[in-house]
Amino acid sequence: MQELINGLVSGSIYVLFATGLTIVLGILDIPNFVHGETFMIGAFTAFFLVAGLGVHFILATIIAMLIVAVIGVVVEKISFKPLRGAPHVTLLISAIAMMLFLENLASLLWGNYNRTIDSPYTKQVVSFLGSTVSSQRLLVVLMAVLLIIALQLFIKKTKLGMAIRAMGQNPEVTQLMGVSIDRLTSFIFALSAALSAVAGSFLGSLFTLNPHMGLEPLLKGVVILVLGGMGSIVGAIVGGLGLGLVESYTAQYLTSAFKNSVAFLILIIILVIKPTGLFGQGGDQH
Amino acid sequence: MTDRRLRNTWITWIIAIALLALLPIILGGSYILHLLIISCIWIILAQGLNIILGYTGLLSLGQGGMFGIGAYVSALLAVKLGWSFWITMPLATTATALLGFIIGYPVLRTRGIYFAMVTLGLGVILSEIFNNWIGVTRGPMGIGDIPYPTPINLGFTSIAFDSKITYYYLVLAALILVMVVTYRIAKTTLGRALIAIKEDEVLAGTFGIFPPKFKIIAFTVCSAFSGLAGCLYAHYITFISPESFGVMASIDALVIVVVGSAGMVLGPALGTIILILVPEALRFASEYRMLVYAVILGVVIMYMPQGLGCSIGRLASKIVSGRRVANAYIGTSGSNQNLRGANGS
Structure with missing residues (x-):
């Protein structure tokens, strides 16, 4: 039971993280490796709001989302906009440059030690289906579910969401329909960065945060992307929760030392059997 | 290739090697030597990725x-079994090449960004094995006291490798070997087949190139170079721990290749000079080193996405072609030059 809850909690953080990664890759065709760093900055912003200004955890998370959304737009303008249409490898290296820059800037500014975001719910405990869980963990799962539902509704029901879907299918025609590609790209980056910031803030409240926390979720996000298919939000949900559960059960019953290897072993087996990913839809033209 | 050009190529090679051999004498200093050795090792590693x-x-x-595989295989054989470097080095290189060959079969079925992700996964798995297989690798504590290469006895004198200067010549010899192999690959059918696969795999197939075979060869050579670099690294530093062989090492190699220009024989050398030596020059501000590194990388990829080597090559050919405009119309040498320039990019 405890494994199920652990898996769901880390799974929902993965889902939030991977959704942001997948919309940028699926719609804009950009491998945004800076995602791990916006995740880290989101966690630090929430931390400083809570620890420095005494803001409530939920409010701090929302403010962090807004601030990091702006950072996401700036990252897009600096690292990706000048290279629009370049091959994946070039974009990837540009992202790696930004990633190294932000990571090292953070470690210069804030120091290389672990912190934890204080939340009023951490110490409260509820009993749930026969085992005890802290309310903070329930809150994380609940908010993840709400955010993902809201995102799905937004993309499926609103006009802006329609523009985003259209752009994923055919950017040129979308532009002909009167949509500004530049502004839409910025918006998608803002959305994606905001999602990574929530994930960061949640992770920082449950575990610890430090300037180098971005790499591991990035690696996991890559696995989820392949498991769930590039650009598919439903795929990111299934992949994220699946990965969370697999990790939680292997940590319990096999070993926790090879946690990352298990994820990547699954990825390699899937890609070897089906070289374009589970729900592969191209993506290998580059 | 005409006789004259062949001779010129040889002369260029000989001058370059002589310069490299004299470098420690010109520059001197144990710290400079250390940088030179490390640079040579990185060039070998990056050349593997370049292929x-x-x-x-x-x-x-x-x-x-x-x-890491190259480093650990060689270090373990030397430390646990007491074997000589001259046995462990070829063994480590072969073992890494063999691993690349075996892994290559399933992994090379994937393409594009999927291939990048599978190999990223392999890197993570290998690094977790180094970290967690405590019984063999001693995990994060690492393996220490790796012996220097055993002295070679020439009868009248013996060459020991416990000093930096002799080790530099050893590493330089390995580097020259790697460069010659890469140069031969690039200039022969194998290299052309690889470039054809890079440009258009399907089209290459219609010309009678069987892509899986050539990809396996490339991946095996790439692994062999990496293994050799790892082995040279282990016996130079004499201590290895998993953190040297993680994702960051892969990223460093990638950055070197791209900044120096991928697909040029000398690309990795140029990339290494910039990305190892320039941050090294900024050591007085060591906490800003990684930031500077990131900025250099970002600027290069933004303004010279083909890499520095390519930009320098283009600049040089512009200067040369200014002089040779008349030649291009008369003889074949000018247009031939252009073709070779296009291959190099």
Whole structure:
């Protein structure tokens, strides 16, 4: 039971993280490796709001989302906009440059030690289906579910969401329909960065945060992307929760030392059997 | 290739090697020597990636893991079994090449960004094995006291490798070997086949090139170079721990290849000079080193996406072609030059 809850909690953080990664890759065709760093900055912003200004955890998370959304737009303008249409490898290296820059800037500014975001719910405990869980963990799962539902509704029901879907299918025609590609790209980056910031803030409240926390979720996000298919939000949900559960059960019953290897072993087996990913839809033209 | 050009190529090579051999005498200093040795090792590692990325067009992010395999195999054989470096070095190189060959079969079925992700995964798995297989690798504590290469006895004198200067010549010899192999690959049918696969795999197939075979060869050579680099690294530093062979090592190699220009024989050398030596020059501000590194990388990829080597090459050919405009119309040498320039990019 405890494994199920652990898996769901880390799974929902993965889902939030991977959704942001997948919309940028699926719609804009950009491998945004800076995602791990916006995740880290989101966690630090929430931390400083809570620890420095005494803001409530939920409010701090929302403010962090807004601030990091702006950072996401700036990252897009600096690292990706000048290279629009370049091959994946070039974009990837540009992202790696930004990633190294932000990571090292953070470690210069804030120091290389672990912190934890204080939340009023951490110490409260509820009993749930026969085992005890802290309310903070329930809150994380609940908010993840709400955010993902809201995102799905937004993309499926609103006009802006329609523009985003259209752009994923055919950017040129979308532009002909009167949509500004530049502004839409910025918006998608803002959305994606905001999602990574929530994930960061949640992770920082449950575990610890430090300037180098971005790499591991990035690696996991890559696995989820392949498991769930590039650009598919439903795929990111299934992949994220699946990965969370697999990790939680292997940590319990096999070993926790090879946690990352298990994820990547699954990825390699899937890609070897089906070289374009589970729900592969191209993506290998580059 | 005409006789004259062949001779020129040889002369260039000989001058370059002589310069490299004299470098420690010109520059001197144990710290400079250390940088030279480390640079040579990085060039070998990056040259492996250059073959798979620059020539074949496959982005491998598992370079760090292969580097580690070479280092661990050689170090373990030397420390646990007491074998001589001259046995462990070829063994470690062969073992890494063999691993690349075996892994290559399933992994090379994937393409593009999927290949990058599978190899990234391989790198992560290898680094977790180094970290967690405590019984063999001693985990994060690492393996220490790796012996220097055993002295070679020449009868009248013996060459010991416990000093930096002799080790530099050893590493330089390995580097020259790697450069010659790469040059031969680039200039022969194999290299052309690889470039054809990079440009258009399907089209290459219609010309009678069987892509899986050539990709396997490229991946095996790439692994062999990485293994050799790892072995040279282990016996120089004499202490290895998993953190040297993680994802960051793969990223470093990638950055070197791309900044120096992927698909050029001298690309990795140029990339290494910039990315190892320039931050080294900024050591007085060591906490800003990684920031500077990131900025250099960002600027290069933004303004010279083909890499520095290519930009320098283009600049040089512009200067040369200004002089040779008349030649281009008369003889074949001018247009031939252009073709070669196009291949190099």
